[in-house]
Amino acid sequence: MTTNIPRPEHPFPQMVRDNWMNLNGTWDFEFDFGVSGLERGFGSRTDFKDKITVPFCPESVLSGIGYTDFIPAVWYHRTFSLTEENLQGRVLIHFGAVDYDCRVFVNGKEAGHHKGGYVSFVFDITSLVHAGENDLTVYAQDDTRSPLQPIGKQSDRYASYACSYTRTTGIWQTVWLEFTPASYVKAVQYYPNISEGTLTIKAQVEGEGVLTASASYEGKDCGSASAANSCGNVFLTLPLKELHLWEPGAGRLYDLTLSFGEDHVNSYFGMREVKLDGYRFLINGKSVFQRLVLDQGFYPDGIYTAPSDEALQNDIRLSMAAGFNGARLHQKVFEPRFLYHCDRMGYLTWGEMANWGFDISSYTSYEAFIPEWMQAIERDFNHPSIIGWCPFNETWDYEGRRQIDNLLALTYHLTKQYDTTRPCIDTSGNFHVITDIYDVHDYEQDPAVFAASYEPFKNGTGPFRDGHGDRQHYTEGLPMFVSEYGGIKWAMDASDEKAWGYGNGPKTEEEFVARYKGLTEALLSNPKMFGFCYTQLTDVEQEQNGIYTYDRKEKVDVKLFHDINVQKAAIED
Numbered sequence: 001m002t003t004n005i006p007r008p009e010h011p012f013p014q015m016v017r018d019n020w021m022n023l024n025g026t027w028d029f030e031f032d033f034g035v036s037g038l039e040r041g042f043g044s045r046t047d048f049k050d051k052i053t054v055p056f057c058p059e060s061v062l063s064g065i066g067y068t069d070f071i072p073a074v075w076y077h078r079t080f081s082l083t084e085e086n087l088q089g090r091v092l093i094h095f096g097a098v099d100y101d102c103r104v105f106v107n108g109k110e111a112g113h114h115k116g117g118y119v120s121f122v123f124d125i126t127s128l129v130h131a132g133e134n135d136l137t138v139y140a141q142d143d144t145r146s147p148l149q150p151i152g153k154q155s156d157r158y159a160s161y162a163c164s165y166t167r168t169t170g171i172w173q174t175v176w177l178e179f180t181p182a183s184y185v186k187a188v189q190y191y192p193n194i195s196e197g198t199l200t201i202k203a204q205v206e207g208e209g210v211l212t213a214s215a216s217y218e219g220k221d222c223g224s225a226s227a228a229n230s231c232g233n234v235f236l237t238l239p240l241k242e243l244h245l246w247e248p249g250a251g252r253l254y255d256l257t258l259s260f261g262e263d264h265v266n267s268y269f270g271m272r273e274v275k276l277d278g279y280r281f282l283i284n285g286k287s288v289f290q291r292l293v294l295d296q297g298f299y300p301d302g303i304y305t306a307p308s309d310e311a312l313q314n315d316i317r318l319s320m321a322a323g324f325n326g327a328r329l330h331q332k333v334f335e336p337r338f339l340y341h342c343d344r345m346g347y348l349t350w351g352e353m354a355n356w357g358f359d360i361s362s363y364t365s366y367e368a369f370i371p372e373w374m375q376a377i378e379r380d381f382n383h384p385s386i387i388g389w390c391p392f393n394e395t396w397d398y399e400g401r402r403q404i405d406n407l408l409a410l411t412y413h414l415t416k417q418y419d420t421t422r423p424c425i426d427t428s429g430n431f432h433v434i435t436d437i438y439d440v441h442d443y444e445q446d447p448a449v450f451a452a453s454y455e456p457f458k459n460g461t462g463p464f465r466d467g468h469g470d471r472q473h474y475t476e477g478l479p480m481f482v483s484e485y486g487g488i489k490w491a492m493d494a495s496d497e498k499a500w501g502y503g504n505g506p507k508t509e510e511e512f513v514a515r516y517k518g519l520t521e522a523l524l525s526n527p528k529m530f531g532f533c534y535t536q537l538t539d540v541e542q543e544q545n546g547i548y549t550y551d552r553k554e555k556v557d558v559k560l561f562h563d564i565n566v567q568k569a570a571i572e573d
Contacts, residue, residue, distance in 0.1 A: 006062070007055055009309045011096050011174040012120075013340040014382055015188075016266040021177040023080060023136070027054050029065070032073035035141060043137055044108035048077050054175060055096065057168040060303045069158065070145075071169040076138040080177065084131050089181040089262075090206075091126045096173025096335060098140050099304075100149055105137040116372035117142070117150070118333035118354055120173070120379055140170040144357065147398070148365050150372070152331035152354025153296060153540075162500050165296075165541045168304040173335055183207025184263040190382045191421070192271045194284060197243045199254075199269060201225075203234040209261040213238050215269075216255045229260075245284050246270030246384045248325045251346035253384075270343060270384030276423055276436060276479050280571060281530040283387065289524070289569035290348060290531025293319055293547070294484060295327040297334055298540045300550050304332070312338045314552065316347050319537055322547050322558045323565025326385075328428075328483060328533045331356055331393055333376045342385035351380055352390045352428075360392075361401035370411060377418055389415050392427035394441065408433040428483050430468040438474050440466060441484035443535075445503030447518025450485075458526045479530055486519055487535035487545040488512060490555055501545035502535070509556050517564050527570040 005025040010016050029052035032042070056063035058074060082091070093104065099117030103110060107130075112123035144151045144167055155164040184206050191200040201213055211234040214224040220242070227236035244252040251270065258265040273284055280287040295315065299306055306312045312335075319327060326348025333353060342349050353373045358365040373391050380386055391411050395403050412426045412434050423436035432438060444450040456462025457480075464474040474480070489501025490512050499505075506512040516534075523532040538546040547561060548554060 019179040023175040028077040043105040073141045074170045092178045101141040103139040119375040142169045147359035151357030181262040183261045212259045246272035249346045272384040287573045289572040292533035293324040294536040323562035339383045360403040390425040394429045395427040431471040439483035443502040451522035481531040491544045499544040
């Protein structure tokens with residue numbers, strides 16, 4: 001692959017074929033403020049008047065546009081050339097993510113339609129392409145003020161405010177072509193079994209044939225297995241000659257090659273199991289304290305899109321340097337490339353959906369939410385770094401109307417039905433309906449008051465105190481952690497009146513660190529807490545409560561935070 005295009009690396013490291021084409025770079029572009037382009041036949045146009053750099057959204061600096069007002073709809077166009085060899089099998093077009101309602105046209109004909117701003121999708125365009133130059137046109141409609149559309153932390157006002165930031169419209173992850181044989185592997189799921197030292201593989205395939213899986217570890221053969229296709233599904237169990245466990249801080253990964261006829265896919269997996277045991281969260285049978293940090297996944301120049309693969313890796317390194325061993329991937333479905341680096345580096349993550357922005361009291365809203373959430377779980381199922389799911393965050397009522405509890409319960413049950421290997425938190429913070437783990441958000445800034453509120457729970461002398469006790473009730477014995485706390489406002493420029501954070505900002509660095517220490521040690525010392533999640537890794541625009549600034553600079557010597565965070569927790573082995 002050439003590297004003179006942005007984000008040239010393969011976007012799906014768990015499904016890599018040699019024969020693919022990255023379509024990032026310069027595209028033709030045009031705003032559609034009247035949302036009339038479909039009526040005007042823009043799907044067959046090739047003369048859009050502007051230029052944009054894909055995969056960066058038009059709101060971003062890196063796109064070359066930087067338009068930050070509301071954008072109701074956009075159009076993209078580019079050409080790509082195919083050879084006769086490219087046409088011997090199937091031609092697939094992949095989109096990492098497009099926000100929000102997307103239609104794709106190839107040579108003037110519609111190839112497919114996808115709704116959802118955070119997950120990946122693919123269309124088979126074999127019948128629409130030919131040897132030589134082909135036209136690709138993409139339409140995206142986006143209404144961040146609609147109660148039917150999840151927007152996460154994208155601002156529903158003209159400007160960013162509080163914990164809502166610059167919007168993202170249209171293409172914001174890599175677009176690529178993939179060329180497969182007529183018979184090929186469509187999708188896989190991996191089920192590690194540590195006690196037996198095996199990996200069970202469930203594969204969806206197109207066509208007839210025998211699937212062969214071959215594993216290796218650091219170049220050494222670790223076993224293989226084969227099974228024939230049966231009605232589009234293949235199940236096989238691969239015994240491993242050597243067992244290497246994936247653990248926090250040690251991302252031990254096996255390489256895996258899948259062969260199905262002429263189709264060859266390079267993948268990887270990790271041998272890791274999670275289990276809840278009373279108050280403890282076990283990873284490979286060991287109680288591990290989760291020292292998490294809230295990661296919003298925003299970048300000053302790319303907004304939702306990291307400027308480079310190195311930037312993705314750097315965020316993990318920065319977090320680990322501060323003594324965190326993982327993150328809540330907050331109000332955004334992160335790209336698979338980031339999850340790949342989490343897998344490699346042994347970095348724990350919680351997968352979350354962007355639920356803010358849609359009407360939690362409406363059945364109609366769920367028609368948009370649930371399919372996209374299930375697509376996210378399906379896409380990211382194989383990442384060993386993901387140790388739990390959380391479809392909702394802070395499900396407050398909507399304009400005075402109560403959330404529909406049974407629909408939150410339905411989402412929980414669907415999640416558990418699809419993935420039996422991980423715990424699920426129904427809604428982080430409030431209001432819990434049915435959950436494997438009880439978590440709360442607590443932004444009390446006084447360390448003494450913060451610690452005192454959990455003391456009866458810690459010592460067994462009283463019930464757990466919950467600020468939302470009128471709507472939810474802790475069940476004794478349920479695993480527990482404080483999944484948002486701190487958020488200490490620390491603006492590097494004390495005169496910045498727009499800076500936002502929780503509580504009154506400390507006046508000195510020493511006061512900042514002391515507050516962090518007091519809050520954090522109250523949780524580390526609690527034998528009934530399996531983890532915490534500090535708000536947050538970096539500042540994001542006006543929200544200045546990060547360990548680092550928005551441009552990833554240290555605010556305070558991070559070794560101070562590291563030394564606090566890595567103290568042995570009361571609950572861990």
